[in-house]
Amino acid sequence: MSRVTQAVALRTSKALLRGLSRKNMNKLIRRTYFVGGTKSTHNQPFRKSGLFGSGKELNFALVGGGLLVLTYSYLSPNNVVSLDTVKGIRQFTSSANDGRSNSQGSGSVGNSGGGNGNNGGGSGQGESIMLLSDNEVNAKLTNHQQSYLVERGKGVLRYDISQLPSNNPIEDNHVEQIVTVPSTTASGQTEEEDLSFFGVFDGHSGAFTSSRLAKDLVQYVAHQLGQVYSQGADILSSSEKMDGAIEKGFLTLDNDIVYGSLQALFQSPSKETMIAALPAISGSCALLSIYNSANSTLKVALTGDSRALLCELDSENNWFVKSLSTDQTGDNPSEVERVRSEHPDEPNAVRNGRILGSLQPSRAFGDYRYKIKDIDGKTLSELPEHLRIYFRSKPRDFLTPPYVTAKPEITTTKIGPNSKFMVIGSDGLFELLSNEEVAGLVVRWMESNMSPKVPCAFPKGKLPEVKDISTDSESMRPAFRYKRQQGKKNTAEYLLEDKNVATHLIRNALSSGGNKEYVSTLVSIPSSLSRKYRDDLTVTVVFFGEPSGQQPSNVDGTIILNNDATTQPKPKL
Known part of the structure; x- marks a missing residue:
């Protein structure tokens, strides 16, 4: 295959971080083109019988009260288990660690360019990058995209997921699972209801903690x-009992990640216990949403600075968006007040918008160095030297830990006929797009890709007007990267090229208002240099409603891979 290449010198100046104008971008870029290829995909239905066409083995375990939880990995299609073996509760899943999400890869824990409060990676001035062709840019943008059609008649129609790495390996992760629960009707009949889990995990200082969250x-x-x-x-x-269970689940897992793994390491220092302790050393935010089909409520539990948005359409065809979470950072006045009240007489508990002047999220999983001084009276200095090198020194002004908690804030929202979709994403998305822009981009995508058509009175080429009705908007960090200069006219407001709506959001987030040049450059910059200009991006979009022209009693309970909006993972060599 022939291809023409050009090396492009891109100065790594702070100007890009603040936002390049189109004029300045043109000065930096000389166009180049490659000949690219295409990929084929096929349908993989996920059926109620448990016969998964993708060849996933389901390993199930009782986790309490007769509740069934399944783990999964790619194995032979012959390894199939029934989902009907445990009384009361079954689980359906479309993905977990399926080859797209990162496992615990190699790398220097604690020293990598981190998304949440750690210094970005990359070398210094004068870096050269290879500007990718349009085909190669598209291949990178669509490489981690998945889409599923939910034919269960339980309020969720479809969900799309997409990721774009900046760190190598990507420090984000995600999970999508549906657990079915028996419910007794007023007439005494027993019916199954769904708890649909959608999670985004934004890791920092490595992928270890976010990978553990996606798994557990x-x-x-x-x-x-x-x-x-x-x-x-x-x-x-x-609702109250569910909130208590969610909070306890979060805190118990973090306790096992930090205290449990480090206790095991001190008791038996070895390679195996060191590997198990890596999620305690790195860290991760966590956003977990749970849609309850029994009463059409949506719970969002947040630890950190990811965000969940709900978009609604009223009877007069007006669009509204509201955040179902509040960014938990050192910039949030309520979080600053909370941390300082827990650490009186410590003015540096929050400094320069960061916990102890270092970590941007005020809540996170892992991050042992913000939580503990010792384990059962033993300090890190007592570990063998070959294990101590994995640990970073304690932050400055580290006096009365813990300074960071995994305790989530939980919101509950009623999903009604006007509720059209939810977007959850790592903070890398919201550094680039406002809540209104995210909602407007999804609405424009729905016009061209979903049936029946959604009403939108605004002309093509422009984003629709969406009103942000978030109740705590002042505590949410605004989008700040690559914003167009005030007063500059821009004829293109968005790009419409993707069948996967999450990929559509990522492409437009990088475009600074529909400029393909921005997308090409920002996707072309390799790791770890790219971390200076953008974070890892993980986005999930969930559509609510009932199947068009289909009654809930007629659906067959399947979750079907939407091959038009999914890129199959490459087979491992």
Whole structure:
């Protein structure tokens, strides 16, 4: 295959970080073109019988109260288990660690360019990059995209996921799982209801903590829900009991990640216990949403600075967006007040918008160095030297830990006929797009890709007007990267090239208002240099409603891979 290449010198100046004008971008870029290829995909239905066409083995375990939680990996299609073997609760899943999400890869823990409060990676001035062709840019943008059609008649129609790495390996992760729960109707009939889990995990200082969350967080929450269920409580109708189970699941997992793994390391210092302790050394934010089909409520539990948005359309065809979470950072006045109240007479507990002047999120999993001084009276200096090198020194002014907690803030929202979709994303998305822009981009995508068509009175080429009705908007950090200069006219407001709406959001987030040059440059910059200009990006979009022209009683309970909006993972060599 022939290809023409050009090396492009891109000065790594602070000007790009603040935002390049189109004129300045043109000075830096000389166009180059490559000949690219295409990829084919195929449908993979996920059926209620448990016969997964993708060849995933389901390994199931009781986690409390008769609650079934499943783990999964790519194995032979012959390894199939029934989902009907445990009384009461079954689980359906479309993905977890399926080849797209990163496992615990190699790398220097604690020293990598981190998204949340760590110094970005990359070398100094005068870096050269290879500007990718349009085909290669598209291949990178679509490489980690997935889409699923949900034919269960339980309120969720479809969900799309996409990721774009900046760190290598990507420090973000995600999870999508559906757990079914028996519910008794007023007439005494037993029916199944769905708890649909959608999570985004924004890691920092490595991928270890976010990978652990993708593997275990739903299981820990499910275990706590199972404890409530085993006591005869109706977990589907008790909002307070669900909140308590979610919070306990979060805190128990973080305790196991930090204290449990480090205790094991001190008791038996070895390569194996050191590997198990890596999620305690790195860190991760966590956003876990749970849609309850029994009462059409959506819970969002947040630890950190990821964000969840809900978009609604009223009877007069006006669009509204509201945040279902509040960024938990050293810039949030309520979080600053909380941390300082826990550490009186410590003016540096929050400094320069960061915890101890270092970590931007005020809540996170892992991050042992903000939480503990010792383990059972033993300090890190007592570990063998070959293990101590994995640990960073304690932050300055580290006096009365813990300074960081994994305790989530939980919101509950009613999903009604006007509720159209939810967007959850790592903070890398919201550094680039406002809430209104995110919602408007999804609306424009829906006009061209979903049936029936959504009403939109605004002309093509422009984003629709969306009103942000978030109740705590002052505590949310605004988008700040690559914003167009005030007063400059821009004829193109968005790009419409993707069948996957999450990929569509990522492409437009990098475009600074529809400029392909921005997308080409920002995607072309390699790791770790790219970390100076953009974070890892992880986005999930969930559409609510009932299947068009189909009654819930007629659906067959499947979750079907939408091959038009999915890129199949490459086979491992």
